[in-house]
Amino acid sequence: MDADRAIAIIEIVLAPKSLNPVQVQIVRGVLAGESYQQIATAAKANLATTARADAEAPTASKASKRSSGRYQTGYIRETGAQLWQSLSQKLGQKVTKKSLAAVLLWYAKQPEFKLAENSTVLTEPTSSQVEATASGSDREARNQSSPNLTAGRTSGFGLRYSGELDALDRFYGRTEELVTLTQWCLYDNCRLIFLVGMGGMGKTTLAAEIARQVGGYFDAIVWRSLLNLPPIKELCADLLECLSQQPILKLPDSLDEQIELLIACLKKNRCLLVLDNVESILAGQVESGQYLPGYEGYDRLFKAIGELPHQSCALLTSREKPHTIARLQIVNPQFVRSMTVNGITSAAGHQLLQAYGCPQLPEQMWQEVHAHYAGNPLALKIAAITAIELTGGGEKVLELYPLMKQGQLQFRDIDDILKRQFERLSETEQQLVYWLAIEREPVTGAELRSNLPLNTQMPGEIINALQSLSRRCVTICHDRDWSIQPVMTTYVTGRSIDRFVAELSPPSATEPPATDLLQRFCHLNTYAIIKAQAKDYLRIAQIQSILRPIVDRLLDLWPSRADLDAHLRQILDRWRTLDPIPPGYLAGNILNLAIELATELFARNDLHRADGTLRNCCGETPTLKDIDCSLLPIRSAYLADVNLHQVDFTAAIFDRCVFTQAFGGIFMASYHPAGELLATGDTNGDVSLWQIADGQRVAIFQGHTNWTRALAFSCDGNILASSSEDCTVRLWDVQTNRQIATIGPHTHTFRGMKFSRDGCRLAIGSDDCQIRIYDLPGLLADPAATNVERHCSQVLLGHTNWVFSVAYSPDESQLASASADGTVRIWDLATGECLQILPHEHWAIRTLFSPDGRYLVQCQNSILG
Secondary structure: OOHHHHHHHHHHHHOOOOOOHHHHHHHHHHHOOOOHHHHHHHHHHHHHHHHHHOOOOHHHHHHHHHHHHHHOHHHHHHHHHHHHHHHHHHHOOOOOOOOHHHHHHHHHOOOOOOOOOOOOOOOOOOHHHHHHHHHOOOHHHHOOOOOOOOOOOOOOOOOEEEOOOOOOOOOOOOHHHHHHHHHHHHHOOOOEEEEEOOOOOOHHHHHHHHHHHHHHHOOEEEEEEOOOOOOHHHHHHHHHHHHHOOOOOOOOOOHHHHHHHHHHHHHHOOEEEEEEOHHHHEOOOOOOOOEOOOOOHHHHHHHHHHHOOOOOEEEEEEOOOOHHHHHHHHHOOOOEEEEEOOOOOHHHHHHHHHHOOOOOOOHHHHHHHHHHOOOOHHHHHHHHHHHHHHHOOHHHHHHHHHHHHOOOOOOHHHHHHHHHHHHOOOHHHHHHHHHHHHHOOOEEHHHHHHHOOOOOOOHHHHHHHHHHHHHOOOEEEEOOEEEEOHHHHHHHHHHHHHHHHHHHOOOOOOOOOOOOHHHHOHHHHHOOOOOOOOOHHHHHHHHHHHHHHHHHHHHHHOOOHHHHHHHHHHHHHHHOOOOOOOOOOHHHHHHHHHHHHHHHHOOHHHOOOOOOOOOOOOOOOOEEEEEEOOOOEEEOOEEOOOEEEEEEOOOOEEEOOEEOOOOOOEEEEEEOOOOOEEEEEEOOOOEEEEEOOOOOEEEEEOOOOOOEEEEEEOOOOOEEEEEEOOOOEEEEEOOOOEEEEEEOOOOOOEEEEEEOOOOOEEEEEEOOOOEEEEEHHHHHHOOOOOOHHHHEEEEEOOOOOOEEEEEEOOOOOEEEEEEOOOEEEEEEOOOOOEEEEEEOOOOOOOEEEOOOOOOEEEOOOOEEO
16 A cells, blocks of 8 residues: 555544654555564664754754654554554554554545545555555655556456456445455465355355455456356366456367466466355365365366465355365465454344344344344345344334244245255264254264264264364364354254154155164164253253154144154164164153153143253152163163153163162161251262251262261261271261261271261271271371371270270260170270170160260160169
């Protein structure tokens, strides 16, 4: 850009302020491609010349001396940064030393840019002037008047234009993209620029707008669409004839020679070559970036344009990126670049909707609509037009908002765009997209792979497929988590529901019986209708968006609910006849459908509450009756809050299913000192805390690997001790629900336990006939100790069989122990001596001192004095 032209634009932007001489010097230097150091050096040289000329003028000389400090490199850099910041604030775009020319050029094209009276007339520079500016040639050459580039124009784009694109009537947003593309086209001299994005994102419109804005800097613009699949030689011949401006009598037969001639034309003239719809020559249903058979020659063309030197720029648009472009970006990033075209901003999208007659939506409502369509301009346009057609326009359009927000309103024209994109995907890519629609929130590649029923794909295959989806602009990756846009989720969910319903629909009278069950129920066995172990809010969303719509549609197709229920049972019976029975989701899906049907007895409005349960307002739950699931692999069935007493699960294999809260047989229970909680130990080794008021389990402690034998709370209730057949005692923090220490593993099972009143000692009886007393402060301070026995302060010996129970006397000077040897012993804790042996004819199971210490009670209610 011409420096005087740029300075005039900046003066208008910053008005009423003006540029000072230092700022003018910086702008001229930056546009000449100079560094801050070069600008400072040139400024010092000019200052020195001025100082010599003014040597006879003392005042001027002093002023020159005072100014010398203003031309240090640091000062120039700081002044430039302040100027870029001021321009950024005024223009609403980030301005840097590198992007100055591109931003100013973009601004000069905007409608709001108006020159005041008597301002400098700004003219379009020629391509030679652009090159001079980019190379930092003599500034005087850029001050010359520009020739009239409009003479002989046929389209208003440039000196010569060839193509099929109509003039744009509306263009919204894309400010940052236009600034970047202007920089790449004019100032970075990029040879090959690739615009990639989902269908409807506005790639063609963006290419047309940038061509309009930078058209005056090129000698010719050639626009070609590849939608009709022109063979590569035919395209080369067409381009050569267009760029040479004369018929070519004889073209070389060799494609390489034709490409060589084309590169020569791009060297001779500065041309903007736009190739639209490049995805048309790429193969679908395979990994992205592969060419259709017979169109591999395009790879050589793109490679030559990106690698060979010339002064032109090729701008390509596509829904996916060829492998060539990806490789060239890595090898030659200076001249080959790509831009992912995402949705337009919220403000631009709102403008677009209003332009097509939609009323202004409330801010929150609009943000949700914009997010649903991911700012896709074509989708927003279709939604606006269709909504007006359905409602008649005006405020009635707002009536469609709830359906649109819930993804229940999908317009056919938008579906057509997404269908074309989806059907280009390979089989593995389609599987991953189906699963991303089921997941409904970002997940890792490993989680996606674990969903696949056979799980035969190697991790590398899944990663390659996800990368291919990314190159096709179908997936979004953030922090290694993958997702798809909401509008794609809605489309793929609808497509999946169609498949489920088709496989479960009543067979027609003329349809032959399906002998290949794997093919007949392929979708039903490959994908989960709901993920049983998903977070509650996600599972509820899956029920509302997938499970219920399937059931509702099936009830419309089947004569009665009983007929549909019988059909589901028949599918399970037929599936069981397969040998081997394949793994997958079929049985789990059938059970989830049967549970939904079993809710017939309840008011549907009470089902699937926010807490994710199936209970109705009366607390009742549905019941499954007479369903045979024996021998079947059952995956992702949500069986909580369902009565399953009459379901045959003999030899069934459960995977990722959820049942009603269950635990092993209760073997031990102990009340919390405050009386509000009850601890239980079961045969699974789990220790549970229950809230007595409502019977709800509030915590579960898992760590034991065998039956739980004894439980004991500390007197303050903060610590719970549990002993197990796994020969360990584990200490749990009741406040944090975390394990804080472990005693053992020992050679024998620990049984009876009792905390001292001050919580400093824990007495434990065991099957080795011994009683051990542990120092808790030392143990808790050293939870990772490999030798916890060093925290055992005392061992009491004398029993000849298992020690079931221990109890401290009220003053804690004595300890009583009950044993399977038929005795209760009383010990002096100061000396460790056995003070008294109280015999009994049977095992002594439990013992306890009376509050005054005068009596000792054992579990069979015998009172021993």
